[in-house]
Amino acid sequence: MDVAVSVNGTVYERDVEPRKLLIHFLRDDLDLTGSHIGCDTGNCGACSVIFDGKLVKSCMLLAVQANGAQIETVEGLSEGDELNALQRAFREHHALQCGYCTPGMLMSATALLRDNPSPSDDEIKTALQGNICRCTGYWNIFEAVKAVAR
Amino acid sequence: MTTVAPERTEVQKGWIGESVARKEDKRLTQGEGVFVDDVKRHGMGYLHFVRSPYAHAHISSIDVSAAEAVEGVYGTLTGEEVAALTDPFFQIAGAPGGAIRDFSLALGKVRYVGEPVVAVVAETRELARDASELVEVEYEPLSVVVDARKALDGEAPVLHDDAGANLMWEGVYEWGDLDAAFAEADRVVTIDELHFHRFNSTPLECDGALVEYNRGVEQWTIHTNNQFPGFAAIMMGPAMRVGIDKLRFVTQDIGGGFGNKITSHPQLVVCCLLARKLNRPIQWTEWRTDFHLSMSHGNERWFHETEVAVKNDGTLLGFRTKALDDAGAWLRYEPLGGVIWAQVAPGMYKWRNIRVEFTQVATNKAPVSPNRGYSRMQQLWFTERVIDIVARELQLDPVEVRKRNYIRVEDMPYETPNGCVYDSGDYARMLDTALELIGWDRMDERRAEAASRGMRLGVGIGSTLDSGTNNFAQSRLINPELQFSGNNEVATVKLDIFGEIVVTLGTTPQGQGHETTAAQVVADILNCSPDDVHVRAGHDSYWNSHAGFSGTYASQFAVTGLSAVKGATDMLAAEIKKLAGAVFGGVPADALELADGGVRIKDNPEAFLPFMACGAIINANNAGLPEDLDVTLNCRYVYRPPFQVPDIERKFGNLTLTYAVQIHVAVIEIDPDTGYYEIVDYAAVDDCGKRINPQIVEGQVMGATAQAIGAAMHEIFEYDEDGNLLTPNFYDYHVPHALDMPPLHTGAIESPSPFTPLGTKGMGEGGGAGIHAICAAVQDGTGKIVTDSHNPYHRVWELLQ
Amino acid sequence: MNVSGDRTFDAPRATVWRVLNDPASMAKVMPGVERFDVHDDKRWTAHVKIPLGLGGLKMKVDMEKVEEREPEFAKMAIKGAGVGAMLNMQTSFDLADADGACAMKWAAEVKIAGPVGSMGQRVLQPIVNQQVEQVLNALDVQVQEALRAE
């Protein structure tokens, strides 16, 4: 099926099998390999992207469902080559180790801060509940998000 | 989150000891890291494994014709082909486990659910999986053994006929004088059974590879996230009947390892064989369910008939126990677990009389392999359990029993009953720090306050050692025939033509920040900024910057890796001075100093040679240099820790170089009506000697803590009696999420290791402390003796009945 | 997992026995039968699509009568193979006269392997119980039809 999907402002037109998951479409067809795959049951959140303004896990959508949609991924966060405030905070607070969950984690935090620029500690935890990290224990991630919250 | 900073053990300036933000993070926060599944090649074929649905069965027939007939399918590989093209993997075990014939695909028989049976390669990922469903495998199911305690019964099915029985390895370790200890004892505390459960660290990225075969030079390039290429190469070369140089391992970023990515060599062999057979790059992605079913479970261990000789005042004299270790279906790194624990045989305590009868058996479950805290975690959990059970039996305070028996700071360096040397540490002071962080003296108030809400408060301590830098000679304690000993790591540091400082490591970091800490060490020696130091990302065996034990595992980078970096940088600094001395017309090295990105004469700063000039002269402008000037500005250093081969007969000798320490305290609240409990407060204190980058060290402490919380409360690879894994995904295998994290207080002290060039100790595997702290808190909160390392709500509820 | 129970049929034992041994009736009793092949009086093969709500599970089910004592006892070995699931089942039934009616005691040892097998007892046990219930109801219907036919 033909689809036209806007990712980080660029419209991509492709022919995809209906069975192809959005995450495979992003990684394999569009070579946007920043979004990752950490499970096969929709639990880990490494594939989290913002889909028409809403945070979703791109492993639980079909690529064909993204036809006409606006998608934002980790590749779109930086301002030019410069890290944005959230990315800088992750670096300064050592909120990543292996960095595999980080793209999804950043998208979840981005979605949170858009809806709620000054979240409470509990709101930060709740916003990140759908993203598994096996390296950091999350504590430094909370600190990083707090650092950019107003 | 609160933090207690360590008292600085020395006043020192420079980059070492600073929390420098990581070099790795820019690319990783931009989604520009390169993980194995990001590597693509033109015309690559996607590999999908047909896996066994049975825990134990004869394979009566395999028919791949229907799969191969599908358009877009490039080809298949079966166990029969593998057996023809390769030799069985080298076995670490002597008899009986050593008799096992282990190939990279099942041959004639399957031994666990999820075991790879056939590999199918096709044009797309989806097609490869479709075609794998057309592979017809006829199985004749056999009876199954999943409980290690039944594996040696007469009626238990035998997994490996070559081994004759399910016994893989056994050995008796005895040190001191047990009879005297038990004669001297006021009391003997007995514990029938303790159980350390099966789980692993489930790195978020599963295994994978992209393998290319260069037909012209008959050499494979293996892009993979294997975390110990040195080991993989030793396993793969002989099996594939090729020299190590034919196997090039390349890695950039690895999405977590924790030991679980050491034993992917069977899958890598399959990729290599198919890359050659099909003459195209082979791409293999392991999915989460595949990983849970088949990859690197941690050692499940039982401790039976434990007897502890104690004095009424809580003084521990010694113990006897029978350890039964469940290796799963294959020995992929085992039976090394049968000796690794001995690095910490007495735990942190002064008892001198120890007897452990160690037995390892095979079962119809996934093969075990190293997992963060490998084999020591089980032993340390055991010794900690003994402490709290003894304290309870003697009605003594667990804190007092620990302090009475801890090895003391004045005893350091301390030789254990089995000849290991604990390098440094002040356990009692660390415990005091942890108790202060948690507010120990207010615990009774908190207990009462919780009770007023109908909740039971429980508090527990876990103290463990994180032994690092293995002496691989310990492998001879399980198989004297083996020819491994010592350890090593490599780094090269060079000054390139435009004065770039370029560092290559032999390691395969998975988030430990090696690029950053290596740059800090180099910067201090060359008197420049870490920003001026280019550390190559990842690992490539073509850099020739590796040795036999290269990799990232077993808490050793801060010792082996950074000592290699220091060695190579010291060499480079000396060569720079030698060169400058010649250029300045015979100025001696001690009259020169490195500063401001160059070298200058101390009492004549005008005489300055920038690094750029040094690099240019040696590499591109060297006419007229003295003939005898042996300077390349490209320095390779191999760090080799000082080890001897242990006494095999007595199983006595030093097995590791450094001993980092972790002491954790957990406070939990139990809902007595349901057994549901939450960790409401947590303290973790760490001592890993000199800290190169405190923030990175603290990150390791936090990560190990989170994994301990998951393992103690939720994470388990549990099988039903038919050998079906009941937790094959993150629905049923619950790892901690953001909302599961308790308030955390961290603290640190620094007891530099007297045995390492930088005073550092390897660290990162201290999670065992947390698993025990939670077990002890459950014991405190329920008032019942806890005998299992895994305490989900239903077990806590059962304890309360 | 082991399931067992008893059921009384308002029909003579001989009728129940006949139905239980008549492939045509069994084809109507089993869930989602699409094809039913009779090799001989002891060995049958059914191609079924077991309704599982989210989608049918296709299976080829080989049945073999491994023991029988007419008209009171029979034991069958059942082996099913489908993508995602392997079924191994030993089932037996005892028939006894119960003043005019026929009392059946039945028992089955069910082993399910493969991805479906790892869905967990939480899901599988209720599914098995439900399928059994439906089979018994269908059996009752067949017995009554047979009775009317006599």
Add this chain to the structure above:
Amino acid sequence: MLLREVDYAKPASVAEALALLAADDGARALAGGQTLINVMKARAASPDALVDLNGLEELKGVDLGADGTLSIGPMTTYAELVASAEARARPILGEVCSTIADVQVRNRGTIGGNLCSNDPTNHLPPLMAAVGAEMTITGADGSRTVPASDFFLGVYMTAVGPGELLTRIHVPAGRHDGFAAVTLGVDGTCIVNAAATLDGKLRIALGCVDAVPVLVEADSVDDVRDAVRAAHLDPPSDVHASSEYRAHLAGVLAERAARQAVG
């Protein structure tokens, strides 16, 4: 990952969706996909075709009737329900939906999907059974409305037959509700859950103890445990809980939900 081949259609109306479903008995409705897509990844199920209900406005929205009855479109996401001012008329709905899974799943997963999948660990089947919700099911030959007690038939099975769709969920007025669960970790999968409503009697629905929510009634909170005992539950055992433990939790959680309901 890696689904079997499947056809995909995105109908423009409920009528078209029904026609597509009726035309192919191998077709399945795709709602939020937060369960179905995962089952398809495991290839434990593989429909021949997916009929994507996303974008059908007819199936969205929460309306508050004059009599206080809430009419909920099955394609309303958990997040939309949590945010809905109308839905606050029955506060328990938003309270429970805000604890389902995580932000990503709540943004995509739907009320109807949760009910129609009827996984034993789901939150909404017992909740809807307790509050006495009714479901409107529409097929080629019109609509019918069934009470929640008749809606759930088994694991992954409901009264919604082939060629039919759940088109509306009706929740009567009421505020005296409670919900209690023991989950795997904070906010994880339910081990056992219970929903309670006080309307005259206490009506309690227990989840994760059988193929469908188990309804029990009691006159007062003090009678709840006996009522649960009288139900002779025989819950499944699994890696998270023995049958006995689940049966015990059912009593405790039923009482807690009931206590919240009488509040």
